[in-house]
Structures are given as structure tokens and as C-alpha cells.
Amino acid sequence: MSKLLIVGTVAFDAIETPFGKTDKILGGAATYIGLSASQFGIESGIVSVVGGDFPKEYLDMLNAKNIDTTGIEIIKEGKTFFWSGKYHNDMNSRDTLVTELNVLEHFNPIVPKKFKDSGIVMLGNLHPSVQSAVLDQMTTKPKLVVLDTMNFWMDIALPALKEVIKRVDVITINDEEARQLSGEYSLVNAAVKIHEMGPKYVVIKKGEHGALLFNEGNMFYAPALPLAEVFDPTGAGDTFAGGFTGYLAKTEDISFNNMKNAVIYGSNLASFCVEKFGTERMVDLSKAEVERRLHQFKQLTQFEIELM
Amino acid sequence: MSKLLIVGTVAFDAIETPFGKTDKILGGAATYIGLSASQFGIESGIVSVVGGDFPKEYLDMLNAKNIDTTGIEIIKEGKTFFWSGKYHNDMNSRDTLVTELNVLEHFNPIVPKKFKDSGIVMLGNLHPSVQSAVLDQMTTKPKLVVLDTMNFWMDIALPALKEVIKRVDVITINDEEARQLSGEYSLVNAAVKIHEMGPKYVVIKKGEHGALLFNEGNMFYAPALPLAEVFDPTGAGDTFAGGFTGYLAKTEDISFNNMKNAVIYGSNLASFCVEKFGTERMVDLSKAEVERRLHQFKQLTQFEIELM
Numbered sequence: 001m002s003k004l005l006i007v008g009t010v011a012f013d014a015i016e017t018p019f020g021k022t023d024k025i026l027g028g029a030a031t032y033i034g035l036s037a038s039q040f041g042i043e044s045g046i047v048s049v050v051g052g053d054f055p056k057e058y059l060d061m062l063n064a065k066n067i068d069t070t071g072i073e074i075i076k077e078g079k080t081f082f083w084s085g086k087y088h089n090d091m092n093s094r095d096t097l098v099t100e101l102n103v104l105e106h107f108n109p110i111v112p113k114k115f116k117d118s119g120i121v122m123l124g125n126l127h128p129s130v131q132s133a134v135l136d137q138m139t140t141k142p143k144l145v146v147l148d149t150m151n152f153w154m155d156i157a158l159p160a161l162k163e164v165i166k167r168v169d170v171i172t173i174n175d176e177e178a179r180q181l182s183g184e185y186s187l188v189n190a191a192v193k194i195h196e197m198g199p200k201y202v203v204i205k206k207g208e209h210g211a212l213l214f215n216e217g218n219m220f221y222a223p224a225l226p227l228a229e230v231f232d233p234t235g236a237g238d239t240f241a242g243g244f245t246g247y248l249a250k251t252e253d254i255s256f257n258n259m260k261n262a263v264i265y266g267s268n269l270a271s272f273c274v275e276k277f278g279t280e281r282m283v284d285l286s287k288a289e290v291e292r293r294l295h296q297f298k299q300l301t302q303f304e305i306e307l308m
Numbered sequence: 309m310s311k312l313l314i315v316g317t318v319a320f321d322a323i324e325t326p327f328g329k330t331d332k333i334l335g336g337a338a339t340y341i342g343l344s345a346s347q348f349g350i351e352s353g354i355v356s357v358v359g360g361d362f363p364k365e366y367l368d369m370l371n372a373k374n375i376d377t378t379g380i381e382i383i384k385e386g387k388t389f390f391w392s393g394k395y396h397n398d399m400n401s402r403d404t405l406v407t408e409l410n411v412l413e414h415f416n417p418i419v420p421k422k423f424k425d426s427g428i429v430m431l432g433n434l435h436p437s438v439q440s441a442v443l444d445q446m447t448t449k450p451k452l453v454v455l456d457t458m459n460f461w462m463d464i465a466l467p468a469l470k471e472v473i474k475r476v477d478v479i480t481i482n483d484e485e486a487r488q489l490s491g492e493y494s495l496v497n498a499a500v501k502i503h504e505m506g507p508k509y510v511v512i513k514k515g516e517h518g519a520l521l522f523n524e525g526n527m528f529y530a531p532a533l534p535l536a537e538v539f540d541p542t543g544a545g546d547t548f549a550g551g552f553t554g555y556l557a558k559t560e561d562i563s564f565n566n567m568k569n570a571v572i573y574g575s576n577l578a579s580f581c582v583e584k585f586g587t588e589r590m591v592d593l594s595k596a597e598v599e600r601r602l603h604q605f606k607q608l609t610q611f612e613i614e615l616m
Contacts, residue, residue, distance in 0.1 A: 090493065185398065188536040209517040212534060221531045221608050226520060228496040260611040294613065300529050301609050303568040305602065 008124020014084040029124035032235035036242025038065040040250035047071035051078040078103035225271040243269035316432020337432035340543035344550025348558035355379035359386035386411035533579040551577035
């Protein structure tokens, strides 16, 4: 079992979907990643920043799931990062209504001493300089560094993004972002180009169409579980990343074959995340439910074919 | 081994993609279905109609692949159905430039005597009344009837389409068409509604995102093989249907488990179809190539997971 260090936002979200809307609820990439990874009973810690308005009960909830929050700086006089968005009817696109960076604007990540030797580091979507600053603080070279990012950083901080991408083993990115970063339309070609930028493994997330894992000519595909209803897609990508890294922290096997399993667990956990608003479904999720869904994933994808 | 009866267009296509354009080349749903199914070394026959302008060498080529063409009526004074289309840069959408129905306008399908007891009937995309007329001529109830259709018939002949849908075991349809036919956005819900219209099995084709097979609560997902380059998507859906029905005709096992294999073979064969213009890749395709690609599909989808 490896320790998992998670860097990312801990935030308030207000979400509107065709099914309803929420007031400010718990959100943030690191929150989703942590909750998802906690399913594997590992030791994890979050590095982030919140304001004095952030309820202690949220931190208590994370602690109760064995997620260390000593790396979440609390700036008493500041306000927590707030994002608000509205999903369109197809749930595949959304408008951002509000982004208040607040305490995130001058975030200086401090990795707690006990997580400086983490075996696995998950760099959640944040400014690439913040992601780099976390890697600089590691005293032991991690077994695996995974980076998530988004088009926003490609638009405004591409050189810094390319610097941190050089330093990671795995990048997770969605299909449109992979196309933007590589300049290639075909995802196969995009993965080759991104591979050349540094990461040995490239995970391309396609939302309801699943995720592709690429590694030096090898490809693996994990579908998303087809659902009758997607209630709220917020956090699905981060939940995927949490399942992926949590499983690898648990198994300590970073071979391509085991990474296939990690991608399946990522899809598995993401399929729960979208069933309710925000983190609601993830907070109560039981191991038995995850195992039952793993069985569904096997039914969905495994076949026994004989040659013609 | 069951006989496979194929009904559909045999046509001329002129295709333009970002990679180039063709003059009138061999096309048509039944052509693609037949070529794809011929990989399984089965006995198949096409019911269709062409004009006096249709080259005998095309019929010879089909015959050489054990595809019976006695059901392809030749109207000497008529012209063969002609379709011309231009694909956009993303290859996922196209504009139809020309549709000349010609001999197809008054097509009266005649099933040759030796195919009236076919075990498997593949009703390619055509006017639903033509599809029904073929079923009316069967003297023995087929083991399996598979129907392909498109939004065009939903727009102009919905009652006739619903009549023939009642009579089939499997429907293959793309995602947008499934939504239109069912009035449901979620594909899971769409499959339930279409299931209620008659077919025990619903196959929803999602192009580059693969295909879903639904049957009474069971789901199976076959990805499309991620390709560096999609040269020409024309005929991919029909090639999928040909692989699906050809494999079932060969194995004579219409259980859900074996239908999973059929869907994989459909995806397998479709992945070749798009590599060259029109039917070019399918005409020369070898069994060894198909078997190698089956291995790639296994690498792409199969995993061995242990519970947490």
C-alpha cells in the first residue's frame, strides 16, 4: 500500500442541471479525488486551501474516511473558492456562471512532512506552477505521478503546463483537450504526441463514451457504464482520477495490465458520482456497491470468442 | 451453418473526404453487408436491384466470395441507384450531394427459392415496406431477423417502419436514430422503449464510440477500434451488420453471450472498412487480418481484476 498525495481544489459549488439546482455545496477536484480514492482503504492526504467560511464538518467528514487534511491550509480572513455552473439538457456541455478564485488566487501549496515520501502523487487540475511546486517538495521520488489539467491552462499558461507535463508519468485529459494540446484530431495520434511531451501513459477521458489508456503502442478502453439517468456530471473526471490512483496506491503495481484495472475502477466510481448532486453519492458509497458494479462492468465488456 | 439472406441496396457511390474523392464506385448497404459476412465462409444471397449500367465484374466479384446474386434483379433499361456525399473534417458528419433513386424507386424484392428458408435474414436499410415484403416471402420462419434502418424512414414512413419493427428480433440503429425513434435521450431508456416495439435485441451504433447491445436488462458494449486515421466512413454501419449476422450465421448460436461475440466481429470488420475508400479494403481483406485484429480487440477490452 502506497500513500497517496492529492493536490487540488477544495471548494464550494452551486450546480444547476435539468433535474434541479443546489445552493453552495461541497465541491473541488481534491474533494472528489479523495472521496473516490478512499474506497480503497488507503492512506491519503490533500494539499489545498480554503477560507474561514469552510465548514469544519466537511473536514471532519474527510478525516473520517482516512483522508488527512493537515495539508489543507485555512485562511481565516479569506473566502473559499466558489464555482457555479449550469448544465445543458444533453448534460455534455455546461456554462460556467460564476468563478470566484478567492483564496485560490495566491495558493502556495505546502506538502505536510508525512506526505513528502508518498508513493503516488495525484496532481489535480490547478495552475501548472502549483502542480510543479508540489513535485519540488517531494523528498523521495514517487513511484507514479499523475496529472490532470484542462484547456484553460493550455490557453493561459502553456509553457508552465508543458514544464510540469515533462515531469509526470500519467496525464489524464479529456478528448477535446487532448486534441488542443497535441494539435491532432485522431486520439491515437494525439496520444503519440502527448507521449512525446513526457508522460509514459496517456488517459483520454471521453465522458459518457468512456476512457482510453495509451502506453507505448498499447491501448485499453474502459467504457462508461450506460446509465438511464445522469443526474449531475460535476466531479466525474476527478472521481475517475481518484479511482485510478486509489487503486494503484492500494495494489502498488504500475504495470500496464494493472493500469487497465485502475481505469476500470475509475470508470466504476465515476458512474456513481453522476447519480446524485455533487459529492452526495460518493460520501455514502459502500464497498459492496462498488463491487457489484465491477461485476456489471465485467458483464458489459468481457467476452469469450473463438476464432472463426 | 445457416444461410444468410441479405436485402439492401447495391449501388454506385461517389465519395469525398478530406483525403480525396472518388468517381462512381461500388457501394450500397447489401454490398457492404455481403462482403463483410463473406469473411465467415457462409452461404449468402443478396436481394436487390440494379440497372443495365451495373458492371458484370462487380457481380462476378461478389459471386467469387460465395455471395449469390441471382436475387439481384437487373433492369436493363434502368440506371443503378446513385448516392454522392461529402464528409466534413471530423468525419462524423456528412452532406448528401446527390441521391438518384433510379431503379430503386419501384423496387419489388423477389427472394430466390433457395433463400426462402434462410436461417438468418438481414434487412438492410431500405423502405420498410420493402423489408416487410421480403419477410412475407419466407417459407420457413427464420431463426433470426435483423433490421437496419435510418431516420429518413422515421420521417416519411413511420407507420410502415413500426409494422416491420414488430416482426424482427434485432434492430440495429445509430444513437441519434434511437433517440428519435424512442423519444428518449438516454440510450438505456431508448433501448427499453424500442424493445417494447418488438425487437428482443437492440444494437445502438455510436460510430467511433462503438456499439451497445441490449437484451432484456443485459447490456454489452463493443468499442470501435481507435484508429490513427479514418479514411472513409461510408459503409461502416453496414459492414458492422454484415459481421454481426455473418458470425451468427456461421455459429448458429443466438444466445446473448454469442451475440456479444457477433458485436465484436461487427466492430472488428467495420474497423477495416473505414481504412480505404468504399469497399476497397473489404474486397481484399484476409481471414488472417481479421483474426489479428480480434487479438487487438481483446487487448483493448479484456482485463483481469481482483476485488479490492
